[in-house]
Amino acid sequence: MDPMSAPPPAPVREPAWSLSRAAIGLWVTQAVLGTVVYAAIVTAAIVFVPADAGWAVPLLRWLGPAFVLVYAVVAIAIRPRLRYRVHRWEVTAEAVYTLTGWLTRTWTLVPISRIQTVDVNRGVFQQLFGLATVAVLTASSQGTVRVPHLEVDVARRVAEDLARRAELVRDEAT
Amino acid sequence: MTGAPEALGRRTSPWVLLLHTVTFRQARALVPAVLALGVTRGLGDGLGTVVALVVGITVLSLLGASISWWRFSYTDGDSAVVVTRGLLSRSARTVPNDRIRGVEVEAPVLHRLLGLVRVRIDAAAGSVTGEEELVIDGVTRAEGDRLRHRLLTHASAQDSFEGGRHAAAEPEEELLRFDYRWLVYAPLVGSYLAVPLAAGGALLRAAEELPDQFVPEFWSPDVSDTRIVVRLVVSGLLLLILGSIIGSALVNWRFRLLRRGGALVAVRGLVTRRHTELDIDRIRGCTISEGLGMRLVGAARVSALVTGLGDAARRGQVLPLGPVELARALSVELVDHPGPLHRHPPAARRRSIARGTVPGFLVAAAGGVLMAMTGWWPLLAAGGALVLLGIPLGLARYGALGHVAGPRSFAIRSGWLVRSHTVLQDRAVVGWEVRQSLAQRRAGLVTVLACVGAGSGGYTARDMAADEAAEFAQAASGSWAGTLTPYG
Numbered sequence: 001m002d003p004m005s006a007p008p009p010a011p012v013r014e015p016a017w018s019l020s021r022a023a024i025g026l027w028v029t030q031a032v033l034g035t036v037v038y039a040a041i042v043t044a045a046i047v048f049v050p051a052d053a054g055w056a057v058p059l060l061r062w063l064g065p066a067f068v069l070v071y072a073v074v075a076i077a078i079r080p081r082l083r084y085r086v087h088r089w090e091v092t093a094e095a096v097y098t099l100t101g102w103l104t105r106t107w108t109l110v111p112i113s114r115i116q117t118v119d120v121n122r123g124v125f126q127q128l129f130g131l132a133t134v135a136v137l138t139a140s141s142q143g144t145v146r147v148p149h150l151e152v153d154v155a156r157r158v159a160e161d162l163a164r165r166a167e168l169v170r171d172e173a174t
Numbered sequence: 175m176t177g178a179p180e181a182l183g184r185r186t187s188p189w190v191l192l193l194h195t196v197t198f199r200q201a202r203a204l205v206p207a208v209l210a211l212g213v214t215r216g217l218g219d220g221l222g223t224v225v226a227l228v229v230g231i232t233v234l235s236l237l238g239a240s241i242s243w244w245r246f247s248y249t250d251g252d253s254a255v256v257v258t259r260g261l262l263s264r265s266a267r268t269v270p271n272d273r274i275r276g277v278e279v280e281a282p283v284l285h286r287l288l289g290l291v292r293v294r295i296d297a298a299a300g301s302v303t304g305e306e307e308l309v310i311d312g313v314t315r316a317e318g319d320r321l322r323h324r325l326l327t328h329a330s331a332q333d334s335f336e337g338g339r340h341a342a343a344e345p346e347e348e349l350l351r352f353d354y355r356w357l358v359y360a361p362l363v364g365s366y367l368a369v370p371l372a373a374g375g376a377l378l379r380a381a382e383e384l385p386d387q388f389v390p391e392f393w394s395p396d397v398s399d400t401r402i403v404v405r406l407v408v409s410g411l412l413l414l415i416l417g418s419i420i421g422s423a424l425v426n427w428r429f430r431l432l433r434r435g436g437a438l439v440a441v442r443g444l445v446t447r448r449h450t451e452l453d454i455d456r457i458r459g460c461t462i463s464e465g466l467g468m469r470l471v472g473a474a475r476v477s478a479l480v481t482g483l484g485d486a487a488r489r490g491q492v493l494p495l496g497p498v499e500l501a502r503a504l505s506v507e508l509v510d511h512p513g514p515l516h517r518h519p520p521a522a523r524r525r526s527i528a529r530g531t532v533p534g535f536l537v538a539a540a541g542g543v544l545m546a547m548t549g550w551w552p553l554l555a556a557g558g559a560l561v562l563l564g565i566p567l568g569l570a571r572y573g574a575l576g577h578v579a580g581p582r583s584f585a586i587r588s589g590w591l592v593r594s595h596t597v598l599q600d601r602a603v604v605g606w607e608v609r610q611s612l613a614q615r616r617a618g619l620v621t622v623l624a625c626v627g628a629g630s631g632g633y634t635a636r637d638m639a640a641d642e643a644a645e646f647a648q649a650a651s652g653s654w655a656g657t658l659t660p661y662g
Contacts, residue, residue: 092657
């Protein structure tokens with residue numbers, strides 16, 4: 001069955017904007033590295049664990065490489081593109097709104113009046129691809145919005161704009 | 175002795191020296207080091223060594239306590255509280271009065287003997303660092319009351335001026351008083367049952383550490399005799415019940431909930447007397463929680479959800495244990511109730527049963543593989559039993575689900591082991607999170623999380639109908655949540 005044939009309508013609105021296309025490259029890089037690590041672990045296991053060690057070992061000798069192969073195909077070829085299609089973000093007049101996740105989808109909405117701090121973070125790989133993550137924090141430990149993988153100057157502009165607007169409409173009720 | 179900046183600082187009572195020495199407060203960290211030293215150098219097992227150790231640790235404690243007492247001072251100014259401390263690196267922590275969320279005055283048993291109290295000041299920090307707390311340990315009771323009064327009236331006096339002037343003679347209104355008949359609920363509350371178990375565990379550990387000649391010879395029971403086993407089990411249960419009642423009585427002794435000016439005051443405890451003050455302006459909602467056992471006898475507890483209050487589960491408690499009708503009545507006093515809950519759609523019942531039976535199916539699958547390979551069937555049988563048990567569990571969890579949005583507040587209920595019914599004001603919401611897994615997508619359900627800067631930080635309505643989510647969010651917070659409405 002093709003799950004794409006009749007997707008049920010989204011429960012809430014989709015945010016309007018996509019992430020930077022460079023994010024695909026970043027996710028692919030991360031997936032390649034992950035594959036290399038898993039392959040190294042499986043290879044080490046095959047080399048160092050004797051084949052006649054126990055009842056499940058012959059099975060695992062086949063399952064390990066199969067897992068690495070499946071992971072490589074999903075994580076390198078499928079997941080980055082799917083993620084890029086799904087991940088969206090938007091800053092409206094009143095709120096910051098994001099959609100993330102590729103299997104379980106998560107929509108997060110935070111009103112600008114409740115923003116406490118806005119951070120711009122750049123990981124090692126993000127720096128390679130010229131990307132940055134904007135993190136919007138509120139008084140709730142669970143009410144944090146992260147907009148991952150925007151181009152650096154976009155991220156900076158968004159963070160400045162949000163911080164300035166939050167200052168103007170800050171609501172001390174919380 | 176003290177420099178110019180500390181000239182105005184107040185000090186704690188010198189009696190804390192005695193307290194901290196007796197409880198080895200500063201030297202506690204040294205004990206493992208001393209023990210390790212002793213082990214490596216070889217401890218003589220004579221009485222002399224023990225005495226020397228005790229004297230040494232006591233002297234160290236006294237020294238540590240004196241230094242920290244000498245270098246500790248606090249100032250409650252017009253705009254901020256400043257606590258200065260530290261021997262070599264001086265640290266002065268300043269908390270502006272308008273960031274103070276709550277003041278707790280507690281009097282542990284040794285403090286009470288000396289007429290002292292410990293004051294904890296809760297301050298809201300940024301969301302990332304969480305709550306900050308100032309502790310002023312060892313001031314007189316009068317000074318503790320003065321501090322609490324001054325800090326809290328400051329905190330609210332800025333908007334309501336008369337709070338500051340009449341606060342001294344403010345009338346107290348008693349909302350609630352603990353009825354000792356409620357103690358019979360205690361054996362059905364998980365946390366109170368844990369009290370005697372913890373005490374038993376501590377006793378066992380202590381017995382293990384005693385040298386052998388001091389341990390009394392226990393009567394070892396004849397386990398083959400059923401009557402003796404039954405008697406042991408029954409007396410164990412009785413002890414557990416008694417212990418939980420005693421534990422609950424110690425913690426909730428003379429519990430009273432008062433309204434004094436703009437604050438709710440909860441006082442409780444026999445050994446350690448706690449005096450917690452909550453700013454009514456900062457109460458955003460409340461949770462009524464009923465455990466499985468509590469539901470059998472109609473008992474409940476109520477916690478107020480206060481913005482920026484650290485250790486919310488304990489400090490927010492406004493009714494530690496009581497009849498459920500009273501709990502409801504109290505929660506209505508704290509926050510408007512939005513009306514009867516809406517049930518979740520039938521698809522949610524199917525999801526709930528599926529969730530309940532998944533562990534059983536996994537165990538059964540593993541059991542099936544095992545039986546095919548080795549012929550060992552009990553795991554398969556256990557898996558089957560778990561699947562069967564998972565069905566009523568799923569139904570019960572579904573039965574607890576509910577949500578409703580009213581004009582100024584909304585409510586969410588969930589949970590089977592502990593069913594919690596949370597009512598929150600609309601203005602409490604600082605964000606929404608809508609989640610949909612693949613299975614939920616097919617079933618047309620979503621999980622909605624209301625992010626709140628109080629209590630546990632987020633409250634979840636699981637498996638709501640997908641097309642209700644946007645409407646609920648908007649009705650339960652404000653027009654800004656209209657962003658969620660599809661195609662708008």
